[in-house]
Amino acid sequence: xxxxGVVQHVVTFGRILREAGVxxxxxxxxxxxxxxxxxxxxxxxxxxxxxxxxxxxxREDLEAFDRAFAAWFQYAPVSPPLRVRFPDERRGARAxxxxxxxxxxxxxxxxxxxxxxxxxxxxxxxxxxxxxPEEFARARALMTEIAAARPRRRSRRLRTHPRGTxxxxxxxxxxxxxxAGDPVDRRFRRRIDTSRKLVVxxxxxxxxxKYTRALLLFLHAVVGAGRGVxxxxxxxxxxxxxxxxxxxxxxxxLDACAASVVDWAAGTRIGASLKTxxxxxxxRAITRGAVxxxxxxxxxxxxxELVGREMARLARAAYAVVWVxxxxxxxxxxxxxxxxxxxxxxxxxxxxxxxxxxxxxLAEVLVGIGRRHTA
Amino acid sequence: xxxxxxxxxxxxxxxxxxxxxxxxxxxxFLALRLEKPLLxxxxxxxxxxxxxxxxxxxLGARLIRLQCYEGLDVGHAVYEWNYxxxxxxxxxxxxxxxxxxxxxxxxxxxxRPLLEAIQxxxxxxxxxxxxxxxxxxxxxxxxxxxxxxQITIPEIGTVSARRRPAVILTSNRTRELHDALKRRCLFHWxxxxxxxxxxxxxxxxxxxxxxxxxxxxxxxxxxLRRLDLAKPxxxxxxxxxxxxxxxxxxxxxDPEVVEWTLGSVLKYHxxxxxxxxxxxxxxxEEARAVRLERxxxxxxxxx
Numbered sequence: 285x286x287x288x289g290v291v292q293h294v295v296t297f298g299r300i301l302r303e304a305g306v307x308x309x310x311x312x313x314x315x316x317x318x319x320x321x322x323x324x325x326x327x328x329x330x331x332x333x334x335x336x337x338x339x340x341x342x343r344e345d346l347e348a349f350d351r352a353f354a355a356w357f358q359y360a361p362v363s364p365p366l367r368v369r370f371p372d373e374r375r376g377a378r379a380x381x382x383x384x385x386x387x388x389x390x391x392x393x394x395x396x397x398x399x400x401x402x403x404x405x406x407x408x409x410x411x412x413x414x415x416x417p418e419e420f421a422r423a424r425a426l427m428t429e430i431a432a433a434r435p436r437r438r439s440r441r442l443r444t445h446p447r448g449t450x451x452x453x454x455x456x457x458x459x460x461x462x463x464a465g466d467p468v469d470r471r472f473r474r475r476i477d478t479s480r481k482l483v484v485x486x487x488x489x490x491x492x493x494k495y496t497r498a499l500l501l502f503l504h505a506v507v508g509a510g511r512g513v514x515x516x517x518x519x520x521x522x523x524x525x526x527x528x529x530x531x532x533x534x535x536x537x538l539d540a541c542a543a544s545v546v547d548w549a550a551g552t553r554i555g556a557s558l559k560t561x562x563x564x565x566x567x568r569a570i571t572r573g574a575v576x577x578x579x580x581x582x583x584x585x586x587x588x589e590l591v592g593r594e595m596a597r598l599a600r601a602a603y604a605v606v607w608v609x610x611x612x613x614x615x616x617x618x619x620x621x622x623x624x625x626x627x628x629x630x631x632x633x634x635x636x637x638x639x640x641x642x643x644x645x646l647a648e649v650l651v652g653i654g655r656r657h658t659a
Numbered sequence: 660x661x662x663x664x665x666x667x668x669x670x671x672x673x674x675x676x677x678x679x680x681x682x683x684x685x686x687x688f689l690a691l692r693l694e695k696p697l698l699x700x701x702x703x704x705x706x707x708x709x710x711x712x713x714x715x716x717x718l719g720a721r722l723i724r725l726q727c728y729e730g731l732d733v734g735h736a737v738y739e740w741n742y743x744x745x746x747x748x749x750x751x752x753x754x755x756x757x758x759x760x761x762x763x764x765x766x767x768x769x770x771r772p773l774l775e776a777i778q779x780x781x782x783x784x785x786x787x788x789x790x791x792x793x794x795x796x797x798x799x800x801x802x803x804x805x806x807x808x809q810i811t812i813p814e815i816g817t818v819s820a821r822r823r824p825a826v827i828l829t830s831n832r833t834r835e836l837h838d839a840l841k842r843r844c845l846f847h848w849x850x851x852x853x854x855x856x857x858x859x860x861x862x863x864x865x866x867x868x869x870x871x872x873x874x875x876x877x878x879x880x881x882x883l884r885r886l887d888l889a890k891p892x893x894x895x896x897x898x899x900x901x902x903x904x905x906x907x908x909x910x911x912x913d914p915e916v917v918e919w920t921l922g923s924v925l926k927y928h929x930x931x932x933x934x935x936x937x938x939x940x941x942x943x944e945e946a947r948a949v950r951l952e953r954x955x956x957x958x959x960x961x962x
Contacts, residue, residue, distance in 0.1 A: 311842060315693070319845075322692040323665065323685065330665060333685040341841040343700060343832070343848050442732075453742035457749070461759060465750035478794070511795060514834075526835075567890060569833040573729075597889070 448472030555590030582624025704893015
């Protein structure tokens with residue numbers, strides 16, 4: 285173990301790192317100390333690498349690590365990570381039951397008026413944009429129930445199964461001991477289904493504002509319902525939200541989302557965002573074999589052609605592509621927005637997503653979806 | 660074989676025609692010294708797998724490689740019973756004389772990479788390649804193996820490592836690995852090398868290549884990485900390409916030969932078209948203008 289001074293230094297450095305947002309457990313600090321023992325402490329470069337590979341464990345942490353390291357060695361001030369607060373009025377208005385949003389009741393979406401519908405049914409059909417806070421709270425409970433639906437894929441693992449097709453040889457060999465090698469008792473196994481990867485890319489630009497909160501809550505429930513889900517948000521640029529939505533408490537999760545999405549409720553650049561997704565995440569094969577769900581109204585301000593191109597790229601790698609557009613909930617809706625029109629040829633299923641019932645439909649589609657047919 | 664210092668390991672790797680930067684050398688050195696698995700992440704083609712191979716070479720160790728894929732299971736990663744032999748054995752034995760212990764004994768065991776690595780008497784480098792492709796369940800299992808270096812086979816009992824293998828895991832980050840697994844490992848991110856280092860690597864891997872061609876090829880590929888490509892080329896591509904160029908006997912780059920051979924650098928048709936139609940002439944020009952200070956001996960570390 286290195287001398288006391290070094291221990292002191294590394295422990296302090298660990299604290300600086302934590303302040304900079306890097307998760308550093310006590311075990312890692314101990315590793316760092318053991319490792320420093322093996323290198324030449326007078327070589328700053330070796331100290332840098334040694335600390336980096338013991339204290340940081342994600343590429344995303346490396347930048348924060350470098351800043352902290354510079355601060356520690358050169359006494360440069362640590363600049364705190366940029367934070368953007370959740371637009372207060374939206375959350376406050378919902379939480380406090382402010383009725384100022386009553387004007388939105390006439391927003392897209394039909395108000396079912398048939399007599400005899402239960403309150404439950406009414407709630408399922410009500411447009412998110414026109415819900416009161418109480419209704420919204422109840423809708424949330426419904427969403428959690430349907431969020432567990434997940435597309436399936438065939439695993440390569442085998443399980444004992446009465447209608448299995450692969451002979452369980454291990455069991456057979458053991459059973460044959462009693463019958464002098466005659467394979468009398470034959471058990472079979474078969475491949476079982478497991479969840480397929482699911483990628484959800486959600487538009488949080490200004491034009492989607494009325495639906496964003498509801499859809500993100502739904503997304504939170506989806507992420508919470510099991511592994512294998514990746515969530516992204518975009519307005520003018522793409523942000524990965526999987527870690528934020530992984531927080532257990534929905535309000536905290538939404539706060540965290542708001543903090544990391546810098547362009548909340550601003551403009552839309554669908555094409556550019558999809559491009560980033562394909563370049564950064566598609567390249568790491570997150571798309572391959574996944575069902576990709578895009579939630580957006582398709583309002584591309586810049587370049588519909590780019591939307592088409594990037595959708596084609598996305599669709600080539602994905603198992604299937606689903607587009608959810610809350611505007612589609614309106615009976616008069618037609619996909620005229622340039623981005624939407626460019627995207628549609630590459631979409632397998634085009635759904636609305638403006639109320640609980642439509643999310644149920646989404647869940648059903650996700651469970652039953654097959655590979656996209658090659659054009 | 661043990662190494663007393665990072666420099667010594669660097670020297671040895673250089674002898675094995677592998678040129679790590681100081682960071683990677685430190686990572687490999689510490690992985691050996693602390694007997695901890697090393698997790699290597701980085702873009703495709705930056706030499707993650709190659710690092711493990713070279714480490715095995717300089718240690719005089721056997722490289723055991725486990726290529727991960729979705730659905731990888733114990734039967735393919737750890738061990739499997741040789742059922743046909745077992746059944747034949749039962750047939751051949753006198754009725755009632757064969758015990759279960761005998762039937763599930765070591766001679767009927769097929770050793771897959773993980774068991775092989777743990778049971779080996781000679782030094783071993785265990786390469787667990789593209790761990791992010793295996794599914795969660797397997798990762799959890801691996802975690803157990805990597806913490807105790809032992810494997811339990813129900814019929815035989817627990818097999819412990821006689822000597823700990825050096826373990827290298829690679830990941831292309833198609834998904835985030837479990838924190839618990841990461842906690843067991845040292846972590847190193849391999850970026851693209853500096854121009855000087857890449858030239859060194861190319862000269863080392865393509866013997867007899869004219870210096871000017873090596874420098875220009877490396878500079879050209881570096882230029883490609885600045886472009887907005889679906890799949891930016893890695894060092895592996897630079898090496899392949901330079902080999903192709905050298906085989907054509909050209910002393911330096913020209914637009915014509917670049918267009919002929921670009922297919923060994925750019926693996927996507929869209930990328931190929933983009934470069935051919937817009938950037939090719941400029942990049943060739945730029946690459947031809949590159950002047951390198953000839954680095955003598957092993958290239959120097961860069962942070």
